[in-house]
Amino acid sequence: MEEVVSHKIFASAVQRLRLPAGRPLRVLDIGSGAGDGLALLTELHGDLAPVAAGRPLDYVGLDGDPGMVETATALHPVLGATFRVGDMRDRLPEGDFDLYLSCGVPYSHLTFDELVEVVADIMRRILGAGRRAAIIIDVLGRFSIEWMRNWHCPRWNYAMTFFEDTTERLEQQMTFFDRSSLGAAIAAAACSAGTRPAELGFTDRSILVGRHTATGAFNPSIPPYRTLINDLARGSSGVSLPELHFEPPTVGAPPEILHFFRTLAGSWNGLLDQAVTGSEKRLRALASALLRCEMREQRGLGVGHSLTATVIIDVA
Structure with a gap:
């Protein structure tokens, strides 16, 4: 189900860009991991056509883990796609992108203030490029039933386990957002960049069927x-x-x-x-x-x- 929800989010964002027919879709995938975002753009999901169907794709995946970049490159030999090592808090790759993508909650690795700074920088790049663009900001939901005991705290030590039978736990501080706090961060970023969103929408994913x-x-x-x-x-x-x-x-x-x-x-x-x-x-x-x-x-x-x-x- 997660793939279908993400597919619909991405497809809606691309539609709102109003790109001329035949123009390449230029994507910067921030926190690209093993390339799930690229798969969501280029693969079928049920009866849903690929998000990038009918357009050349110019895709750059950015991730801070060299191992992930190597894995993604091996898994996704897609024409027009490259993966690079880099931290979203540093200077982003050069290029004018239509879609600043994220999935897998990379923005939750940031503090509130860091998220504001990163998003403001993206907005400035969009303004400098002089054309309409979309930013997809994916974060952990603060009020998921998966972690009700931690609802009182917006940032805590999150153990990134997935499989039920694994003993491996990668723990680090993560930030959790509701619509109010994420909206406030986006508003602060826009103010810093000297702009305001033309459109803004929020989507919950995996409410009762979250992995945890x-x-x-x-x-x-x-x-x-x-x-x-x-x-x-x-x-x-x-x-x-x-x-x-x-x-x-x-x-x-x-x-x-x-x-x-x-x-x-x-x-x-x-x-x-x-x-x-x-x-x-x-x-x-x-x-x-x-x-x-x-x-x-x-x-x-x-x-x-x-x-x-x-x-x-x-x-x-």
């Missing part, structure tokens, strides 16, 4: 929603539907956040209550319906595993 509902690394008391949904999607009859019931939090977050979770619980639990199970086909259909419910209900509040801001900067 499976690992239980930060909140072992919640059901492993991600694992259960994946089992349903495979048509497994071993999933007990009551396990998927969502009990919304009632304290620890602003009223708007708690109200959202109550609304989501009503829609999510309603699907479970009305579900007719039995065949593998029905189980797979239920998994799809639950995932669509999550995507439909999202409001870009910072309640998912990640929060993505789409910022369009226009040059008058």
Whole structure:
């Protein structure tokens, strides 16, 4: 599901650029890692055409880890794509880009002030280039149910585990954002750069199916929603539907956040209550319906595993 959500975010951003037909799409992928952003631009996702379909692609992936750059280069021998070692806090690669991309929450490695500085620098580059461009800012969501115990703190020591059976934990300080705080950072960056966004939107991704509902690394008391949904999607009859019931939090977050979770619980639990199970086909259909419910209900509040801001900067 994450790929579909990210695909739609990227496709919408490219559409808003209003590029002339046939003009190359020039992309700087900040914190490119193993090249997931490039894959999202160039590969099919379900019945969704590649984001860059019909255009030449001029792509530069930037990552601070030389090992990641080497891996990405080997994994993605795509025409027009290169990967480079570099830190987003330093001088960015030369070039006038249409899309300043990010996925995999690279901006959460920064403090609030560092994020403001990096985004302001990108905005200045866009103004200097003299044409419309988009910035995708991907961060960890502050009010994800995956880490409810840490909702009171916007920056904490995050252990980047993924697989449930791994003992390896890479821990470092990360910053978590809701829409209010990320919006404030974007506003401060725009003020510093002497501009204002022409368009600004926020999207929550993986609200109940974030990866750490499976690992239980930060909140072992919640059901492993991600694992259960994946089992349903495979048509497994071993999933007990009551396990998927969502009990919304009632304290620890602003009223708007708690109200959202109550609304989501009503829609999510309603699907479970009305579900007719039995065949593998029905189980797979239920998994799809639950995932669509999550995507439909999202409001870009910072309640998912990640929060993505789409910022369009226009040059008058």
